[in-house]
Amino acid sequence: MQSNKRPGGRSARVRDAVRRATLAELGEHGYAGLTVENVAERSGVHKTTVYRRWGNVTGLISDALDLAADEPWPIPDTGSIEGDLRGIVQLVRSGFDDPGLGPVSSAFVAAAMQSPDAARALHAFFAARHEQSAEVVRRAVTRGELPGHVDVHEVIRVAVAPVYYRLFVAHEPVSEQDAARAADAALAAARAGVL
Amino acid sequence: MQSNKRPGGRSARVRDAVRRATLAELGEHGYAGLTVENVAERSGVHKTTVYRRWGNVTGLISDALDLAADEPWPIPDTGSIEGDLRGIVQLVRSGFDDPGLGPVSSAFVAAAMQSPDAARALHAFFAARHEQSAEVVRRAVTRGELPGHVDVHEVIRVAVAPVYYRLFVAHEPVSEQDAARAADAALAAARAGVL
DNA sequence: ACACTAAAGCTACATCAGTTGCGATTGGAG
DNA sequence: CTCCAATCGCAACTGATGTAGCTTTAGTGT
Numbered sequence: 001m002q003s004n005k006r007p008g009g010r011s012a013r014v015r016d017a018v019r020r021a022t023l024a025e026l027g028e029h030g031y032a033g034l035t036v037e038n039v040a041e042r043s044g045v046h047k048t049t050v051y052r053r054w055g056n057v058t059g060l061i062s063d064a065l066d067l068a069a070d071e072p073w074p075i076p077d078t079g080s081i082e083g084d085l086r087g088i089v090q091l092v093r094s095g096f097d098d099p100g101l102g103p104v105s106s107a108f109v110a111a112a113m114q115s116p117d118a119a120r121a122l123h124a125f126f127a128a129r130h131e132q133s134a135e136v137v138r139r140a141v142t143r144g145e146l147p148g149h150v151d152v153h154e155v156i157r158v159a160v161a162p163v164y165y166r167l168f169v170a171h172e173p174v175s176e177q178d179a180a181r182a183a184d185a186a187l188a189a190a191r192a193g194v195l
Numbered sequence: 196m197q198s199n200k201r202p203g204g205r206s207a208r209v210r211d212a213v214r215r216a217t218l219a220e221l222g223e224h225g226y227a228g229l230t231v232e233n234v235a236e237r238s239g240v241h242k243t244t245v246y247r248r249w250g251n252v253t254g255l256i257s258d259a260l261d262l263a264a265d266e267p268w269p270i271p272d273t274g275s276i277e278g279d280l281r282g283i284v285q286l287v288r289s290g291f292d293d294p295g296l297g298p299v300s301s302a303f304v305a306a307a308m309q310s311p312d313a314a315r316a317l318h319a320f321f322a323a324r325h326e327q328s329a330e331v332v333r334r335a336v337t338r339g340e341l342p343g344h345v346d347v348h349e350v351i352r353v354a355v356a357p358v359y360y361r362l363f364v365a366h367e368p369v370s371e372q373d374a375a376r377a378a379d380a381a382l383a384a385a386r387a388g389v390l
Numbered sequence: 391a392c393a394c395t396a397a398a399g400c401t402a403c404a405t406c407a408g409t410t411g412c413g414a415t416t417g418g419a420g
Numbered sequence: 421c422t423c424c425a426a427t428c429g430c431a432a433c434t435g436a437t438g439t440a441g442c443t444t445t446a447g448t449g450t
Contacts, residue, residue: 009417011427032309036407046429051408053427109364110308113301114227119366126365158380161360162353169304169359170321170352171314185353185384192383194376204447206397231437241399246438248397 017043018050019067022060027100031107036060058115065108065121069128081140085159085183088133092160093179096167109168130156137190146190154195159186212238213245214262217255222295226302231255253310260303260316264323276335280354280378283328287355288374291362304363325351332385341385349390354381 021043025034034057040047054060076087096102112122134152141148146155162182166172189195216238220229229252235242249255271282291297307317329347336343341350357377361367384390 010415011417014428047407048409048430049428056408106308110305112366113305113308113363122364123366126367130365154376157360157365158353158357158377161356161377164360164364165352165356168308168363169317170325171307171318172321181349181389182353182356184389186380188387188389189380189383192387194379194383205445206447209398242437243400243439244398251438 014043014045014049015053015063018045018054018060019064021045022064023104026061026064026104026107030103031061031110034060034107056115058111058118061107061111062115062118062121064104065111065118065125068108069121069125072132073129075132075135077136077139081136081143081145082184082187084136084140085155085187086180088136088156089159089163089179089183090176092163093174093176096163097174106168109164147193149193150190150195155186155190158189158195159183209238209240209244210248210258213240213249213255214259216240217259218299221256221259221299221302225298226256226305229255229302253306253313256302256306257310257313257316259299260306260313260320263303264316264320267327268324270327270330272331272334276331276338276340277379277382279331279335280350280382281375283331283351284354284358284374284378285371287358288369288371291358292369301363304359342388344388345385345390350381350385353384353390354378 018039021039022034025038025042029038036050036054036057037047039060040050043050050060054063073091076084076091078084078087096105108118108122108125111118113119130153133156137146137150137152137155140146141150141152159182162185163174163179166174166178186195213234216234217229220233220237224233231245231249231252232242234255235245238245245255249258268286271279271286273279273282291300303313303317303320306313308314325348328351332341332345332347332350335341336345336347354377357380358369358374361369361373381390
């Protein structure tokens, strides 16, 4: 998305400043309150420059998202698939519950609904997350807790889906019990050989 | 949301015209292309009137959503819980796949992410849908296909969640097989007594 | 039928997101 | 060290979105 004609130097500094400002603004005012002008002012980069390189707010978010995709996240290793799956789903839940991270994460989802670029970025983000998370399922297969033919990614999807569904589609609250139950349901399905 | 000082007459006609125009515009240009001015022009209602009563595009969508919530939808009755659940999930899938309905339904989800009003409207919409869909689970309990203590709403949530997750969060395609598998997974979990 | 008033229409205006053209900097190649 | 191309800063501008004040229309109650 970004040009790499001049990877080091001012361009890189500008990009960093804008990314940082985008995340900060998102954290404070959320997606609805994110404007190009505010990001420009906060970053000390001129408005025109931001428009030229990022185009609009969804461009800003797509870029910040690329950044976030790189950061690995702490996959649990509790020794049992039940504990690991529950841990992952709780991680998802708390990520949106947290007052600092919540608005930022939500903004990613919201932006992806409005811009194909952001959708692609979010798709890549989740592909990475699925890949990392699937490790707990592979370990479970190795331990003999799950049949060898399970679709490791699908187990993750089914486990986390109800949390996202409640948050972003049905707009219902998500308790820790809800999260645990979603993980357990995915596990039961995997054990039954459906996934 | 709307005043009912003068339920019959011009106000009602205006409201109908605007609702109709909103749905038509959504179908043609999607959420991103929905503007108050276009809806005003299409409906023959003056721009200022639309702003006064609906405020902005999310207001328009919230109102259209209230309308959509009333329409009942064709819950399947295949005789088995497996067939019914699969039918419901396919109904969800095809609702977003359809070139006419897809953009409208997606707009509802998108709008609910940006406006508390739309979120409330969508919440009510899904509460109604869950209630109607839960009937297939109750019938299954009556037939003895599922244990009596299942959370009938949760079975529906877990069944449809993966479809929404793929569509609106991970931005992955959703095949008919994916949909069927999601239904089967929910069913397996319910049979295992997890839901 | 008539008066009353809520609500819609209309014009003009204000505001803000996004664009354009040009001159000033900056980083990197030779 | 010098030059050149890429990128940034700046100010002025455009168009779209939303608002204010006032007039007109049309339901509703007597």
